[in-house]
Amino acid sequence: MKFPVFIAKRYLFTKSSNNAINIITLISAISIIAGSAALFVVLSGFSGLKDFSLSFASIFDPDLKVLPASGKTIKFTSEQATELEDNPDIASYTQVIEERAFLEFRGKNHIAYIKGVDENYRSVNSIDSTLLYGNWITPEEPVAAIGFGISRILSLGVNNYTDLLRVMVPRPGTGQITDPTQAFNSSQLVVSDIFQVNEELDQKYIFTNINYARKLLNYKDTTLSAIEIKINPNADPLKVQREVQQIFGPTTQVKTRFQLNDKLYKMLNAENLAVYLIFTLVLIIALFNLVGSIIMIIIDKKANIKTLHSLGASLKDIKKIYFLQGAMMSVFGGIIGLVLGSLIVGAQLQFQLKMITPTLPYPMEFTLVNFLAVFLTISVLGILASYLAASTIRPKLLDD
Numbered sequence: 319m320k321f322p323v324f325i326a327k328r329y330l331f332t333k334s335s336n337n338a339i340n341i342i343t344l345i346s347a348i349s350i351i352a353g354s355a356a357l358f359v360v361l362s363g364f365s366g367l368k369d370f371s372l373s374f375a376s377i378f379d380p381d382l383k384v385l386p387a388s389g390k391t392i393k394f395t396s397e398q399a400t401e402l403e404d405n406p407d408i409a410s411y412t413q414v415i416e417e418r419a420f421l422e423f424r425g426k427n428h429i430a431y432i433k434g435v436d437e438n439y440r441s442v443n444s445i446d447s448t449l450l451y452g453n454w455i456t457p458e459e460p461v462a463a464i465g466f467g468i469s470r471i472l473s474l475g476v477n478n479y480t481d482l483l484r485v486m487v488p489r490p491g492t493g494q495i496t497d498p499t500q501a502f503n504s505s506q507l508v509v510s511d512i513f514q515v516n517e518e519l520d521q522k523y524i525f526t527n528i529n530y531a532r533k534l535l536n537y538k539d540t541t542l543s544a545i546e547i548k549i550n551p552n553a554d555p556l557k558v559q560r561e562v563q564q565i566f567g568p569t570t571q572v573k574t575r576f577q578l579n580d581k582l583y584k585m586l587n588a589e590n591l592a593v594y595l596i597f598t599l600v601l602i603i604a605l606f607n608l609v610g611s612i613i614m615i616i617i618d619k620k621a622n623i624k625t626l627h628s629l630g631a632s633l634k635d636i637k638k639i640y641f642l643q644g645a646m647m648s649v650f651g652g653i654i655g656l657v658l659g660s661l662i663v664g665a666q667l668q669f670q671l672k673m674i675t676p677t678l679p680y681p682m683e684f685t686l687v688n689f690l691a692v693f694l695t696i697s698v699l700g701i702l703a704s705y706l707a708a709s710t711i712r713p714k715l716l717d718d
Contacts, residue, residue, distance in 0.1 A: 322635050325626070326642035329615065339611075339618050346611040347651050349604035354655030354696045355662070357597045361688040362663045364593055366681030368586045372579070374516045378523070379578045380412075380442050380546035382559055387571045390417075394542045401565045402545075407553035408562075412438040415531040416543040420486040420502070421524065423472040430468055432485060432524050434531025442548040445513065445525075452476040452511035457527045463511035467520030474509055482506035485524070487534055505534050598695055605648070605703040612644045612707035623711070633713060641708035648700020652693055659692075660684065 333340050386392045394413065402411050415434035421427060437457050440446055446454075455461050462483065469475065474483060486502040507526065514520055532539070549558050555574050563572045576583060616623070623636055663682050665671055670679035 321631070322638040322642055325639045326646060329619070329639070329643050330646055334615065334618055336618050339614050342607070342614055343611045343647075346607040347647060349607045350648060350651030350696065350700065351655040351658065353597075353601040353604045354652045354692055355659035357594075357601065357695070358656055358659030358688060358692045359662050360593060360597055361590075361692065362659070362682045362684060363680065364590055365683040365685055365688060368590065369683055370681040371586065372582070374519070376575055376579055377448065377515055378443055378445070378519065379575050381549045381555060381575055382547040382562060383573050383578060384545040384547070384562060384566055385571050385573060386543075387569055391537070391541050391543060392545070392566070392570050393540050394545060395540060398565055402547070402562070405558070405561060407550050407558045409548045409550050410438055410441045411545055411547045412436050412442045413528055413542050414439075414544045414546055415528055415535065415537060415541075417487050417531070417535055419524070421468065421472065422484040422486070423474050424481055426472045428468055428471050428521070430465075430524050431522055432462075432487065432526060432531060432534070434526050434528040436528045439525075439546075442546050448513040448515050450512045450514055452509075454511050455525055455527050456510075457529065459510075459527075460505065460507050460530050461510040461526070462507040463513055463525040464509055465520035465523055466512055466514040467517060467522075468524060469509075469512050471521065476509050476512060479508060483509055485534065490536060503534050503536065505530070594691070598699075601696060601699055605699055608644055608647065608700065608703045609707045611647075612640055612704065613710055615643070616640055616707070616711060633711065637708045637711050640711065641704045644704025644707055645697075645701050648704065649697055652696035652700065655696070656689060656692060660689075 334343075384392065402408055413436045416431055418429065419432040420429055435455075440454065449463070450466065452463070453461075455463055462485075464474065464483075472483070484504060484506050486504045489501055489503050507530075513525075531537075532541075547558075547562065549555060559572050559574055563570070566572070626636060626639075627633075663684050666680065666682050667684070672680040674680055
C-alpha cells in the first residue's frame with residue numbers, strides 16, 4: 319500500500335486529540351451523507367412524478383402517429399394498408415377521424431373534439447384502464463364514450479335514450495354563409511361509456527365509431543385525420559418511423575410518442591435539471607465544511623507534518639495525504655448517503671409511507687441514472703474541495 323494512502327486512511331478513521339476537530343469532521347461527514355441522500359431522494363421523487371405525469375398525458379398517444387403535413391386530412395389507400403400489415407415491426411394500427419365539435423345537451427353546451435375510431439383502437443391505445451362504467455362504442459350504432467369532465471359539465475350520464483347528446487361540426491365548403499343553420503352538420507348520440515384520465519383530457523375528447531364521424535363530416539372512405547400505430551416491443555421506433563414515412567410520402571408527417579409530447583418532455587427535463595442544479599448548489603455549500611475540516615486537521619497535525627517531512631516525505635506526498643483523506647471522506651460519505659437514500663426510496667415504494675391522497679402514494683422511481691448522477695456529483699465536488707484544502711499546505715509550513 320502506498321505511503322500517502324496508508325496515512326490518509328489512518329487520519330480518516332482515527333480520532334484527533336482535539337475534540338473541536340472531531341466535532342467539525344463529524345459535521346462535515348454528516349453534511350455529505352445528508353446532502354447525497356437528499357439529492358437522491360429528490361431526484362427519485364421527481365422521476366416518479368415525471369413518469370406519473372407522462373402516463374396520463376400520453377395515454378391517448380400511440381407509439382407512432384401519421385398526421386397530415388398540412389391541412390386536416392390524409393389519404394389512406396388499400397395499398398398503404400397492405401404495406402402496414404406486412405411490416406413485421408407493426409403490431410397493430412387504427413384509423414382515426416378527429417374534428418372540433420360543439421356539444422349540446424338540455425340547454426348546456428361544451429366545445430370538445432369528436433374522435434372517430436375503428437375497432438382496433440383499444441389494441442393500439444390503453445384506454446381500457448380509464449373506462450369507468452358502461453360499454454365501449456360499437457362500430458354500427460350511434461353511441462359515444464365521453465370524458466368525465468364533459469359528463470360533469472353537461473350533467474350527462476350513460477344510456478339516456480330519452481334525451482340524446484347533440485353533436486355539431488362545421489360543414490366543409492367555401493363561400494359566404496347566408497343561412498346559419500346550414501353552417502353545421504348535426505347529429506345525435508347516446509352516451510354508452512365514460513372515461514377518466516385527467517381534467518384536461520376528460521374535457522377534451524368524445525369517442526365515437528369512425529363510420530359515424532365520417533358520415534357527420536362528409537368524408538370519403540379514404541379520408542382520415544390520422545393513423546395511430548402500435549409497434550412491437552423489440553422494434554426500433556425510429557426505424558419504423560422511417561419505413562412508415564416512406565409508405566405515406568411527403569404529404570404526411572410521422573411522429574413518435576416523444577415527438578407528440580415534445581413540449582411536455584422538454585418542460586419536465588428542464589425542471590429535473592433545475593432541481594438537480596439547486597441541490598448541487600446545496601452540496602457545494604455543504605462541502606465547504608469539508609474544506610474547513612481538512613484545513614483544521616492540517617493545522618492540528620502541523621507537528622506530524624514536520625515529522626513526516628523529516629522522515630523523507632516530500633511536500634507533494636504530504637499534500638496527497640490530506641487530498642486523499644478528503645476524497646475518501648467524500649466518496650465514503652456519498653456511498654453511505656446513497657444507501658440511506660435508497661432505503662428511503664425503497665421504503666416508499668414498498669410501504670407507501672407518503673400519500674398524496676388516501677389512495678394515491680407519492681410516486682417514486684429508483685433508476686441507475688439517478689444513482690450514478692448523485693455518486694459522480696458528490697465524488698467530483700468532494701475531490702475538488704479536497705484539492706482546494708490540500709493546496710493550502712505551503713513549504714513555509716515545513717520550516718516553521
